[in-house]
């Protein structure tokens with residue numbers, strides 16, 4: 051207990067208050083469970099915002115990290131490295147022909163930054179088009195293509211030459227895209243509430259980008275491996291010119307990757323981008339172990355199946371506070387007619403951790419190894435929380 055109080059006091063006193071803190075300290079994890087400082091166990095239905103996809107302390111990831119830590123932790127990208135090459139090889143096996151040139155970053159926002167720079171360098175154009183309610187990160191470039199004013203406001207003016215369009219709407223897009231370097235879009239908008247793009251919309255985006263010469267950047271930082279296909283764009287076949295990846299690639303270690311088509315890759319000047327920590331052997335070793343699990347033939351089927359069981363369970367909840375249940379695979383949200391915080395707090399007291407999306411949606415991004423029983427239990431906890439909140 052004393053330890054918990056010290057933890058809370060130190061973080062509160064010295065961290066800039068950028069996050070609204072939940073009132074527990076998470077100190078241990080195993081599989082789909084997390085433990086707090088008081089020894090209470092929680093069912094993890096958020097995987098720390100979509101990163102621990104194989105669950106916590108996965109034995110293969112832990113073994114790979116320990117072994118690599120005892121061998122070589124850092125290696126600048128101006129030198130070759132075996133762990134990095136193995137990661138690239140494992141990732142390349144998951145990519146289609148012609149979309150296989152990669153660069154490393156350390157976060158989702160950084161992967162997006164690189165994509166925006168490459169779009170300008172490869173096309174010689176400047177304007178970037180993004181979608182309202184889209185989320186791409188908090189660095190200046192990524193923030194400039196992020197939709198929500200609450201994130202942008204304190205830091206304006208952001209970079210010029212960004213046009214925002216409605217998500218899901220192709221009307222008038224051809225004109226907006228003409229002369230644009232790129233369109234950046236999430237196949238499922240995550241942070242703003244798990245809004246799934248339709249197949250027609252995604253195909254329309256591909257067609258309009260082809261017609262206008264704008265590059266299609268798909269931000270799969272949150273969607274990769276999570277929707278029942280390796281990449282969310284596979285549901286529509288709308289293959290991007292660039293793809294940004296991050297959260298799940300190394301099961302929780304910080305990594306970002308920007309993938310570009312061979313054609314785009316040829317136009318990026320050598321030496322024009324870089325980062326000190328990118329592609330470091332420690333993270334790459336964790337990435338190899340993660341990608342090996344993700345590549346198993348039954349992996350996507352499992353995600354799709356448990357995801358559909360979960361959606362069915364959530365849709366069976368009949369409660370006046372529910373506006374809509376949305377999702378793809380194991381990326382699921384329940385939109386409420388009220389602020390979501392008390393509901394999340396109740397679920398937490400009940401031993402289930404979920405996160406918000408926007409201010410009114412309960413979002414579930416569980417480890418992708420969850421089983422039917424886990425998602426049913428999460429549905430039960432949400433139902434109890436809704437009843438408790440509406441009675442209080």
Ligand SMILES: Cc1ncc(COP(=O)(O)O)c(C=O)c1O
Pocket residue numbers: 157158159160162185186187188236240241269270271272296
């Ligand atoms: C789609 C998408 N892009 C980019 C980011 C930014 O990633 P990071 O927080 O690692 O900078 C996020 C984070 O939630 C995201 O969901």
